[in-house]
Amino acid sequence: MQTINTKIVKSMILTAAFGLVATCASAATLKVNLPIEARWGSVLLSPGDYTIEYSEGSAEMKVSGVGKAVTVLVMSRSLNKPDAPSAFTVMDINGTPTIRAFQSADSGTTYYFHVKKPSQVELAKAQKHDASRSPAGMR
8 A cells, every 4th residue: 555655646746747847848929129130040130029939948939020030049048137127138240230148027037049250261351461560570
């Protein structure tokens, strides 16, 4: 009888654990306004209203609106400070505003995305080394 009770208790705990995981991994939908044209993932998005769909356990977010849709990979997450507002973190990559992170007040989480940085060749072209200005011995 002791064995049966232990199995039942283990089964109840396991069922409760699966229910908790399903609740924590539930999907969320957010409405946001992108005030500027910006690259997010591989797509250049126009300013406007977008819908972001994601699950806490997922490594991707689906962003759609203004006639475009993109799936972006979440590279990492961090918890926000209490009462932190929703906001985008934008980097300038080769003159194009690029979304680096999205801080969600609703989920209390900041999501970080991969940003393609300029290659060494692009950096060299941008710097256009001028040999006449090099210090002596560097020519």
